[in-house]
Amino acid sequence: MTGRIVISVDAMGGDRGPAAVVAGLVHSADKNPEIAFILHGDEAVLRPMIDRHATLSGRCAIRHATGVVTMHDKPSQVMRHGQDTSMWSCIDSLRKGEAQAAVSCGNTGALMAISMIRLRKLPGVNRPAIACLWPSRNPGGFNVMLDVGADVKADPEDLVQFALMGATYARNGLNLSRPRLGLLNVGTEEHKGRTELRQAAELMSAAADPGGYEFMGFVEGGDIPGDRVDVIVTDGFTGNVALKTGEGTAKLIADFLRDAFNANVLSKIAALLALGSLRRLQKRIDPRRVNGGVFLGLNGTVVKSHGSADDTGVSSAIKLAFQLAKQGFQDRVAARLAAAMEAADEAAQTAGQTPDQTAGQSEPETGKAAPPKTSEQENGGQA
Amino acid sequence: MTGRIVISVDAMGGDRGPAAVVAGLVHSADKNPEIAFILHGDEAVLRPMIDRHATLSGRCAIRHATGVVTMHDKPSQVMRHGQDTSMWSCIDSLRKGEAQAAVSCGNTGALMAISMIRLRKLPGVNRPAIACLWPSRNPGGFNVMLDVGADVKADPEDLVQFALMGATYARNGLNLSRPRLGLLNVGTEEHKGRTELRQAAELMSAAADPGGYEFMGFVEGGDIPGDRVDVIVTDGFTGNVALKTGEGTAKLIADFLRDAFNANVLSKIAALLALGSLRRLQKRIDPRRVNGGVFLGLNGTVVKSHGSADDTGVSSAIKLAFQLAKQGFQDRVAARLAAAMEAADEAAQTAGQTPDQTAGQSEPETGKAAPPKTSEQENGGQA
CATH class of the missing domain: 3.40.718.10 (Isopropylmalate Dehydrogenase)
Structure with missing residues (x-):
């Protein structure tokens, strides 16, 4: 899968089951030669589905996971006992750096909970x-x-x-x-x-x-x-x-x-x-x-697809994950947050240390920030 | 206007001015012989508009008011200084019992503020x-x-x-x-x-x-x-x-x-x-x-029409006000609130005085209410 952008995909947990997810993969793979997948779920079910499509050959690894997070599972339960699920496995691939973005059609609350504890907040x-x-x-x-x-x-x-x-x-x-x-x-x-x-x-x-x-x-x-x-x-x-x-x-x-x-x-x-x-x-x-x-504020890009997504829906969620991964979106969000925090700190310091310079022209108590400090790599010709 | 249901209408304050309001009145009067109006606003402007329509003859009184509440006026300002406005006059007709319901296309916040101080809460x-x-x-x-x-x-x-x-x-x-x-x-x-x-x-x-x-x-x-x-x-x-x-x-x-x-x-x-x-x-x-x-919870039925309402819109707001007035809606809301409060009081008393009778079968701490106590006049064949 060298040179391709790898998307980690949760095959289970959507309303339409793994068939719709695999159909979405095929759709995306047909259109985009730069994309590859790691698919998480029951290998016995997924293997024949994948093998049927030549376009996925050599571009779709499977990570076996027996458990499935349902739409009715409580996030707190999944956080404690969900280690064997396809959703957990999907996020863990992202955490380990095997993939550049993750996609799941499953339970939103559970996906956010797993993403928070595995990826951690920025x-x-x-x-x-x-x-x-x-x-x-x-x-x-x-x-x-x-x-x-x-x-x-x-x-x-x-x-x-x-x-x-x-x-x-x-x-x-x-x-x-x-x-x-x-x-x-x-x-x-x-x-x-x-x-x-x-x-x-x-x-x-x-x-x-x-x-x-x-x-x-x-x-x-x-x-x-x-x-x-x-x-x-x-x-x-x-x-x-x-x-x-x-x-x-x-x-x-x-x-x-x-x-x-x-x-x-x-x-x-x-x-x-x-x-x-x-x-x-x-x-x-x-x-x-x-x-x-898109989940924002975590160490990793996670795209939550509609639970009822069909192949077109899954494919469009994958496309979004691909675009963001290719643009280095994750680093850009982190850089922007860091720059804004730095600017706010500087403003607070300026306000605290040299009040005479700012008096009457700024409002330090509202956290008014320093002049622009844009991140250089952002919008760097990746239009 | 004897025998008719009287609607108090604010002629000013809508985006399209009094012409759209009067056109709405004409529309309603043509369709509904049981309806009559008290119209509030600048008499010099309104009188010729009214006189042009035979259908309004003898069915539309005018109450002169010079002030107009605009969409940009702050409710707190209108509450203090809005006594001369058509909106204030419109609500006052309802308060005095000259009309059975009120309609205005004006500033929602100001209309609620005037309604609260003039009509008071139930x-x-x-x-x-x-x-x-x-x-x-x-x-x-x-x-x-x-x-x-x-x-x-x-x-x-x-x-x-x-x-x-x-x-x-x-x-x-x-x-x-x-x-x-x-x-x-x-x-x-x-x-x-x-x-x-x-x-x-x-x-x-x-x-x-x-x-x-x-x-x-x-x-x-x-x-x-x-x-x-x-x-x-x-x-x-x-x-x-x-x-x-x-x-x-x-x-x-x-x-x-x-x-x-x-x-x-x-x-x-x-x-x-x-x-x-x-x-x-x-x-x-x-x-x-x-x-x-519809404003609920006040001593009087006030219908707020869209600011941008044309004659069709104004007429449909008037129709709603008429229907509610005819059904004695105002009394029914008051009766229902009173009955529910009484039931809640009884439940609280029962829970407090004879805990042995309720223990294990009800949940008095959540305010669980006594058996149904419907208001007799409600839904009394006015379908």
Whole structure:
């Protein structure tokens, strides 16, 4: 597998079983000669599936694992007793450096729990986050939102780290040099919303330069699919509710649309005539195309695919993992966090040691940071 | 205006000005002979508009008010200095009993603030809530969600009151005898989500019988447009984000759909053929048809229309206000809250005075309530 980028894939735990996962692998391998896999799960089941596809020959190792994490397993249980599972094995390949990124369709809570204890958090990170891509009016077609469910809480300091990590993800995943970033609230005016969000907004504004993003202030739910910002920052409770509400609404409308075209003979003929356009529409809002929540803030890139992903969905999660691995995303997030922390430290020191120089022009108590300190390797022609 | 149900309407403060409001009045008056209005705003502007429409003759009084609450006014400012505004006058008509319900397209925060100080909260209510209707897969076509933005916080006790008020709204607004109710969370399993939500779930389960609803436990964002429950209970921050995310997603898809049909000649012909079906679809998801957030927990029924509502939107908010007024909704909410509080008191007394009778079979510490005590006048053939 020399020279290829290796993705560690959990074959079990998705709603459709290993067949859908292997079909996704085949899809990706056909399209991308640079990719190789380590597949984790029951070898007796996986071996014949792999051997059937010539395209996977020499590009897919199997790591035997008997246990399977189900959707109903509690994360705390899996953390204690999940060592024999395919999910654990999948993350361990990443930890050992055998693979450059990991993909699983399994239980989100368990995957995060295993990732936390095996990979550990990046220095300075308090809460990891899950970032998703969201269809939007922006030219690239997608926005980034985080956290969408790693944790139900987030302090102002956590939200600033989400901002730094989300901006780096947008630079690498959406190829934006200076992403515009908004903090989710119930109103865009400064006096609205929860007190802790006003505090977070100040911190995020101060960290904009070292973080390499443009802070646009508060945004509302309607901006998540909009073009005012590229990155939407929120806590994991609100983000998860918003994500699922958006998905549910899109699905409801798609079903209503299907009903509308099945209503009568004329509408059925219309559907035939508009087939090409409707397919393009479907592609634009197809959740399988944006399949993959990325875990941020860990020592390793983990992509969580939808539990119900089919081959197209699995393949798109693999593609995302591949892109991030190829761009050295992991090092970039770490560098950006380190630079921002350094800038904040310097600002605090400047404020503490030479108050006369800053008095009247900066606000050291809000953690206002030093001038930009961008990481050189970031956006280094890997567009 | 004898024998008619009178709706107090704020003519100013909407994005489209008084013309859209008056057009909405005309629309409603044409369709409904039982309705009459008191219109609040600048008489010099309103009088000629009203006089132009024979259908409003003798059915629309004007109360002159010079001030206008804008979308940018702070609620706290309006509370102190807004006595001369059309919004204040509109709520005061309701307070004086001149009208049975009030409608405004203005600033939500200011409308809630004026309603709170002029109408006062119902006995026992800590936080009022705003309830909205949401297009869904349920047979009636809509679900109820609350709070969608009255307050950014809600304690477990507040969520139980939201449940009682939301269930009454669903009985009257959606004509459901025993609404199914869910508490919004990030997972449906009992161990997931925020601690205070688990506590709220226990209280809501205990209040189900006196509240006349079926408690279905936790629901997720995807259930908001679904058919698992009829009423979704959440805090005003999460509810507002969900509402705006859903609206934004629906609008994005509608725009993409328009693009798809304008793509080429074939798709344009298709659009013509499918016109009838597409119009039915549009009607099914048209936000103007479900226009109107209802303020719950106050001494009076206030309907908040979208700021950008056109005549169709205003008319549908007026229709909602009329229906609720005609059904005696206000008294029913008050009766239901009183009955639930009484049941909870009785349960607490029973638990305290005769512990031997309840030991081992009930859980008095969770506030488990006494047997059902439904309000007789509710659902009394007003279907």
